[in-house]
Amino acid sequence: MAEANNTNERPVSRRNFLKNSGLVLGGLVVGGVAGSLLRRPETPAQPAAPPPATDYNQALMFFTPEQFKVVDAACERIFPEDELGPGAKALGAAYFIDHQLAGDWGFNAREYMQAPFYPGEITQGYQGRLKRREIFDIGIQEMNNYSNSTHGKRFYELPPEQQDAVLKAFETDEVKLTTISASTFFNLLRASTIEGVYADPLYGGNKNMDGWKMKNFPGNQMTYTQLIDKPEFVKMAPLSLRDHQH
Amino acid sequence: MAKKLPKVDVVIVGVGWGGGIIASELTKQGLTVVGLERGKERKTEDYFMVHDELRYALRYELMQDLSKETITFRSKMNVRALPMRSYGSFLLGTGLGGAGVHWNGQTFRFLPYDFEIRSKTIERYGAKKIPEGMTIQDWGITYDQLEPYFDKFEKMAGIAGEENPLGGKRSSPYPIPPMRTTPSMQLFADAAKKKNLHPYILPSANLSQAYTNPDGVARAACQYCGFCERFGCEYGAKADPVVTVIPVAKKTGKFEIRTHSHVRRILHTGNKATGVLYTDVTTGEEFEQPADIVVMTSYVFNNTRILLMSKLGKPYDPATGKGVIGKNYAYQVMRGGAVGFFDDREFNNYAGAGSLGMCLDDYNGDNFDHSDLKFIHGANISVTQTGYRPIGTNKVPPGTPSWGKEFKAASIKYTNRFISVGAQGASMPFRQHFLDLDPTYKDAFGDPLIRITYDFVDQDRELAAFCADKCAEIVKEMGANEKLEINRKLGPYDITPYQSTHNTGGVIMGASPDTSAVNNYLQMWDAENVFVVGASSFAHNSGYNPTGTMGALSYRAAEGILKYRKSGGGMLV
Structure with a gap:
């Protein structure tokens, strides 16, 4: 079982990923060939995690x-x-x-x-x-x-x-x-x-x-080209959609 | 009173694959085309936050809003049809690109057998092989006639693939090499070869490499991100109309797309259409769009529904078998598979692409002897790796409870330790399976919903059991644990679990106006300036995904429309 070597990477924002990889999102060629020139994004060390903040989302909207x-x-x-x-x-x-x-x-x-409502099969x-x-x-x-x-x-x-x-x-x-x-x-x-x-x-x-970590689900990753045809199972730290929001 | 707009050459109803292909081919030749699309505009940038399983896969972000329009369903004529209130069995697309946005991209060619199914079945087995009530008929076209259009669609979309050893003859290879081979695909291929079967890599509209098509559209390679079916592609790597044919049509300056424009009727006098009536859903205002040619390019259900509401063509009558609009509704048999669990290895099941897979056609079409079998046709059998997402995928070995401690442990353990081998079973038409207008339930405009009368029959049950056994043999050979999940038994058709968005028929093609609605250019027998494009033209459904065949027929229809325009009218066949 191999660990993907990306646990210390800064989360990859979509904008940077697209910029770095030179991907073209469909459309007419103006000149030259569309690139799929995937490069790995820069990987500076991640700063130490801040203490957990209050989760303001945990309040009730509907239930008593x-x-x-x-x-x-x-x-x-x-x-x-x-x-x-x-x-x-x-x-x-x-x-x-x-x-x-x-x-x-x-x-x-x-x-x-819409009505009418009938019991059905x-x-x-x-x-x-x-x-x-x-x-x-x-x-x-x-x-x-x-x-x-x-x-x-x-x-x-x-x-x-x-x-x-x-x-x-x-x-x-x-x-x-x-x-x-x-x-x-x-x-x-x-x-x-x-x-x-x-x-x-x-x-x-x-x-x-x-939930994802228990299941080894990596969440929101930009690409799996590096592992798609590899025989070994690859574990990686998950990313959420929040990681696109900057 | 509807506001009458200036006349155009062609109006198309629905801008998905069919509409996009027709628009690009016609505008390239200088025709002015207006595309009326009931949904909103879509573009690649919309998918910035697309890796959201809940929003797209569970809450159906890209699908038709059922509160405004749905279908009704009954199993047989003496049962009251009731509305499909929430999604289940199939997912209806809407918006620019239609269902061509949320598809997986699995792009097959139907087999030569399919297009001449009645003749070839009788030729090999005798007329008795076709049971009472099964209304298979030849399509009025052969594979060889359709081959150049398959080729054209595949080059436009950039299909990645390798030749199907048991498929029809090809005039040229796939435009780009096949997708990469994952460990589960390799296991399937090895197991199949040991059994003297003929595996090949599933033809894919997810680009295996960067590709520039003959129209000059360049797209980037698939990233195997695992969010494909039910999602739009953030890279434009999955061929969809929005990143292929629509920009080509727009570039000509001859194509005007009007979104939020819901077409309700085809207007006609005598046997010719004069245009369409539509409602701007943002204002409620009604418009008449006159046109020389009307092209229906909506999904199966609305192609049929709008014709019936417009009183164009003869409605099908199941009592007599006469009439054509609504005839030969068919679906698919997705039961008939097997799931293997693997204790000794894990697969990267979270990674994948919509059309990443390995498949075989040894049990599809008439590629095997049906003499001693109680069904005709068959299924493409495959293993796919489309990206298993955590809400939707909680496979546990048979006998495991569906909640609680044991469920949690098993669903976590096996999420990356199972492989499903599935069969995409063909669906034959029957006299009692059809589409018509519901007498009770209405859409948001007060128009009747389309009503489906359909159930699985013995043909389907036999086919499912046969395919399940074949799938189980393969998955065993792949090294799965002793305990398999084998899905042999096909119950009644149930509209609640997801099965397949491969609905077909209703406006079928054929050689005669007595038995079909459109000719082999998809031109209506009863209205020469109306073309009805889509899987609605399929006289039955094969054991494959339909888009490749539907795309080929769209190119054929475009050619027909240009011919029709040039000759100044008349029937093309």
């Missing part, structure tokens, strides 16, 4: 504090902390979900939400009139209700094994809900947890790119 506690606890069970590294909680997945629900995605803004996809933020409102409430009725506590007050049992009951539709199916909510929760773990940190999850 009570809702947040339920989601934060549920995300952690879906993607728990273990010997490999942080879980969804430390990665900020619940903040990610909160921020997503506050915007277009929570309102299903780019989806067809499973193969016809989601046909409900509820938007994602409404599904979360209902699902969170029902998780607490179910936890209370089966274990006498709110979801986030339960020990991990009982939290898993509640999630399992939702996943398998053992819990019967009237407006949505429990598994519809569970699947949405699971999918958005994974997004919160692995989306670019700009969205509030995947804190410090620690």
